[in-house]
Amino acid sequence: MVEIGLYSPASFGRVFRKAQSALQRSNGVERGHADRTATERTMDRHIVDSAETERLNALLVRVGRERDREAFIALFHHFAPRLKSYLQRLGVDAGGADEIVQDVMVSVWRRADSYDPALSAAGTWVFTIARNRRIDVLRRERRPEIDPDDPALVPDPVDPADRAVELEQDTERLHRAIRxxxxxxxxxxxxxxxxxxxxxxxxxxxxxxxxxxxxxxxxxxxxxxxxxxxx
Amino acid sequence: MTPLSMPETAGHQAPVHHPGDELLVAYASGNLAEAASLAVATHLALCPRCRHEVNRLEALGGALLDQMPAAPVGDDLLARIMGQLDAPAPVTPRPLPANTDARTDARRAKPAERPLLPQPLRGYVGGDLSALSWRRVMRGVEEAEVKCGPADGESGAKVRLLRIKGGMAMPQHTHGGSELTLVLAGGFTDATDHYLRGDFAETDNSVDHQPVADAGEDCICLTVTDAPLRLTGTLGRLLNPFIKF
Missing domain, CATH: 1.10.10 (Arc Repressor Mutant, subunit A)
Structure with a gap:
């Protein structure tokens, strides 16, 4: 990993752990998520395997069902810094980006009960909320969308439930394919x-x-x- | 022109002409302007294949977001958010133009009375076909403007429904910009391609074409143009000053 060279000797321990985890990944050994700290996860943009996807999905379900604040804070640590990157890449300044991140995370809290892990990964669900929010705030436009209950909607001949099978593995495959x-x-x-x-x-x-x-x-x-x- | 009734089977015929990757990615990523998004989203209502494709492109957006580098957020951001969690959610208007009557009527509708205009288009129009006021453009061609986009801004895109009498040839024309067309009733032939309900066509300024409506039923299309079209045929040159397309 190229980024290892950027760390000072003082952070050798962290570098060592990162190198170790990179080695394990390259050997095909999936490292359990329990022994990684939130900071490490936030620092490393590459670790989104099926265990991580499952963890994020489960956190979002807990927020929706149990109004679990700890789960919400864990989601904040994963998503807020990425959402900020996303918004800054779209040209929003740091202060403005923080404000939109705040809106998006509050929406995540309020709407989490409508999240269905069988239909989408937590990352996808959060992405669509952030996307719609920035259309609203930055472009001041509405986003035309289908109404799933519309009688004029042509129904899908394939049951969506059949398509949702192995969503977590799909998400991991997608991440690998992008890389x-x-x-x-x-x-x-x-x-x-x-x-x-x-x-x-x-x-x-x-x-x-x-x-x-x-x-x-x-x-x-x-x-x-x-x-x-x-x- | 006679009022249209949609055959029972028409709604279930899968479209064969779809928006291209570029449009679907732009829609899924939120980078497509509202007018073009309206055409794409209305196609999605009629096309399970593209709905599935957009779901996959949203999953791609989610994966790209997950792979974003982490940018440090403000120190007090988490505290600010936590302080807002117990505040009552503000009453926000529905994000989409929801015409209550149109929605309720649609839900009550028997299959035979299924609305011809799918959502989200029906919401923008404020009802089904009967809510439209058609304006004659030329013999056999009528149009109805659809309001779309921020009330205060001028996006430059024009959204309208066209009703073309069965068997009628449109004047030959080209476009200063691009044109998106979605067939809602009837059909038309453009060069060698045949378009029916749900089919989607994209043309740009390299295309000089003359679509011909199928004989029989009137052809109703949603069109989005980002620049005025220019008529190119002999008749077109004569008509150009009069047609405010």
Missing amino acids: TLPPEQAELLRMAYFEDKPHSVIAAERNLPLGTVKSRLRLALARLRKAMGEE
Whole structure:
């Protein structure tokens, strides 16, 4: 891991633990989450395996069912710093980002009872709340969405419950697939999600032909679909 | 033009023309403007395949969020949030334009009376087809504007429903920008492709086309244009000054 070189000798213990956990991961040994501190998890952007997904989903369920404040605080430590990164990447200043993070986390608390771990991972659910909040706050627009009870809605021939099977493993596979994307494709994917710009502007800024931007995005999505075992 | 009734089977025919990856990613990530989002979301109501795809793209957004580097948050942020947890939730208006009557009517509707306009479009229109006031554009073509976007802002995009008489050819035209089209009733043929209810078409300024409505039933489409279209045929050049598209 490149980042190890950035640590001072004083933090050797932490570096050692990180190196050890990286070694275990590279050996295919999944390290239990119980022995990691919240700080370590927050520091390391790469550790989101199925155990971690399960842990976050369970925390969110506890907040919804039991109004569990400790579970909520644990979710805060995981999501708040990531949400802030997300908002800053979208061009929000630090103070403004904190305010939106606050809104999003309060919404997480209030709406947690509607979270269904069979339908989405906690990260996905929080992402959609943050996405909608920033459309509301930053663009002052509404987000048109389907109404699941609409009689005009064409029903899904596949039972959603069948699609939810092994969601946690799917989430882990998705994380691995993103990590194995060629860097230029991964970067374009992040830009498509986290920069509120048309592809033509992204292309001009990066000195890339528009066709290249579009084809990299398509290639990235095709690789992810393949990794997820579909199409 | 006769009022439309939707055949029982029409609602369950799976669309074959879908929004491209770029549009679906932009919708799932929250980067698509409201007008274009309205066209995509209304397609989603008619297309289980794309609903599933958007769910997967949202899961991708969740995974990308999980992989974001952690940025330090303000020292007092957690305390501020904890202090808000017991405050009563503010009464917020529904985020989507919910026309109560339209919703209630729709719920009560028997299958045969299923509304032709799906949500979220029905909410933006303020009801089903009967809520629209059509304006004649030219022989065989009527339009009804759909209000969309922030009340104070001018997004530049135009959202409208078009009703084209069965068998009628639209004037040949090209676009200064892009055009999104979603078929809601009837059908049309554009070059070699055939579009029916739920089908979605994207055209940009490289396309000079002349869609032709299927014979029989009127063709009703939702269109979103981000710049005025330009008529290119002989007739079009004569009509251009008069048609405020």
